[in-house]
Amino acid sequence: MKHSIIKKIESGQLKVGMYIHALGGDWMSHPFVRSRFLISSDDEIRKIIDAGIPDVDIDTGRGLDAKDAPTRDEVKANIEQKIADIATQPPPRPVRLSFSEEVARAKQVKGEAQQLVATVMRDARLGKAIELSNVEPVVQNITDSILRNSGALIGLLRIKDKDDYTFLHSVSVCALMVAFCQSVGMEQKLIRQAGLGGLLHDTGKALIADEILNKPGRFTDEEFNIMKRHPQDGYDILVKIPSIGDIPLDITLHHHERMDGSGYPKKLPAKDISIMAQMASIVDVYDAITSDRCYHKGMPAAEALRKIYEWSDHHFNPMHVHAFIRCVGIYPVGTVVLLESGKVGVVMEPHETNLLAPKVKVFFNSKAYAHITPVIIDLSKPVGSGGGDRIISHESPEKWNIDPMNFLDLK
Numbered sequence: 001m002k003h004s005i006i007k008k009i010e011s012g013q014l015k016v017g018m019y020i021h022a023l024g025g026d027w028m029s030h031p032f033v034r035s036r037f038l039i040s041s042d043d044e045i046r047k048i049i050d051a052g053i054p055d056v057d058i059d060t061g062r063g064l065d066a067k068d069a070p071t072r073d074e075v076k077a078n079i080e081q082k083i084a085d086i087a088t089q090p091p092p093r094p095v096r097l098s099f100s101e102e103v104a105r106a107k108q109v110k111g112e113a114q115q116l117v118a119t120v121m122r123d124a125r126l127g128k129a130i131e132l133s134n135v136e137p138v139v140q141n142i143t144d145s146i147l148r149n150s151g152a153l154i155g156l157l158r159i160k161d162k163d164d165y166t167f168l169h170s171v172s173v174c175a176l177m178v179a180f181c182q183s184v185g186m187e188q189k190l191i192r193q194a195g196l197g198g199l200l201h202d203t204g205k206a207l208i209a210d211e212i213l214n215k216p217g218r219f220t221d222e223e224f225n226i227m228k229r230h231p232q233d234g235y236d237i238l239v240k241i242p243s244i245g246d247i248p249l250d251i252t253l254h255h256h257e258r259m260d261g262s263g264y265p266k267k268l269p270a271k272d273i274s275i276m277a278q279m280a281s282i283v284d285v286y287d288a289i290t291s292d293r294c295y296h297k298g299m300p301a302a303e304a305l306r307k308i309y310e311w312s313d314h315h316f317n318p319m320h321v322h323a324f325i326r327c328v329g330i331y332p333v334g335t336v337v338l339l340e341s342g343k344v345g346v347v348m349e350p351h352e353t354n355l356l357a358p359k360v361k362v363f364f365n366s367k368a369y370a371h372i373t374p375v376i377i378d379l380s381k382p383v384g385s386g387g388g389d390r391i392i393s394h395e396s397p398e399k400w401n402i403d404p405m406n407f408l409d410l411k
């Protein structure tokens with residue numbers, strides 16, 4: 001077998017005899033049972049293009065080459081550099097309380113919100129009316145926590161297991177939408193409406209059978225079509241609530257629409273997708289791909305941002321993607337990082353203005369391959385003041401056999 005090189009090409013460049021290593025596009029938008037296979041006919045190429053898959057990775061060791069195409073590593077390095085450039089121009093991030101001061105309150109907010117979403121989903125499944133008066137105070141509590149210190153609640157919401165994903169995903173989308181809207185300077189009334197939309201956006205999933213919702217493998221075409229009903233079902237449930245507002249309805253109905261018209265349920269073109277729905281689509285995918293699910297392991301936040309940046313070529317508004325990266329930071333709380341000194345640590349708290357210089361709790365020296373006494377390093381400070389180091393990469397927690405959340409006192 002020839003030496004394998006993974007290259008990225010546009011779907012229109014595919015030829016019979018090329019070997020698909022990975023299908024590009026959104027994280028669950030294609031109908032293929034396999035993601036690695038040899039292209040054996042023009043019909044397969046047509047199916048890939050018709051499915052709205054904009055690009056693919058090919059393995060040149062197992063099929064035909066595309067000589068001028070960039071390698072996957074070249075694409076990755078280029079995107080990571082662009083993301084780093086975005087992060088050097090962060091928006092103002094007002095922080096009223098430290099991470100440690102806000103954590104206790106954030107835990108309470110998370111618990112209340114999770115319980116509320118469970119109640120909303122149960123009521124929706126039973127056909128009972130959803131009481132907006134019970135939902136709005138929870139959205140306000142989330143908003144207040146994000147305003148005091150966004151890293152605490154958002155970091156806390158990264159802790160999910162596959163059994164409570166459905167409920168906590170809605171809480172996460174709410175919190176991230178609030179933080180996102182605040183970071184771009186929206187007025188408080190719009191922020192609360194965006195948060196309400198985030199909390200209720202998946203209400204339609206209450207009507208999906210658990211065996212489909214929690215299926216530990218790829219959906220059949222029929223199951224995927226059932227899943228794709230949830231935005232419309234959610235809209236139909238929420239529109240019956242008096243004074244619900246247009247923004248939550250818009251987010252619920254359109255958070256799976258895509259800028260290239262490949263989304264659902266309406267396959268809207270970019271010009272017909274509202275700014276709020278465009279923002280919600282980014283937030284929804286970001287939380288989904290960073291969470292452990294019954295059918296996949298969540299990826300590190302930094303890797304997820306790279307994927308979303310890449311998908312912004314087709315599925316997301318690049319301007320909003322840039323703003324979202326500045327909002328959450330390229331090394332969000334809980335990210336495992338390798339420093340230039342060789343130390344390995346966990347990001348504890350983002351810097352207010354320099355997203356490349358968070359506070360990091362180091363616990364291991366990779367050069368000596370030995371554990372060290374955990375200590376917090378402020379990367380924004382010079383040598384001799386508790387700093388003097390810099391991040392060179394994000395790392396997989398599995399590589400170091402740790403649960404980063406154990407370092408954050410979040411459990």
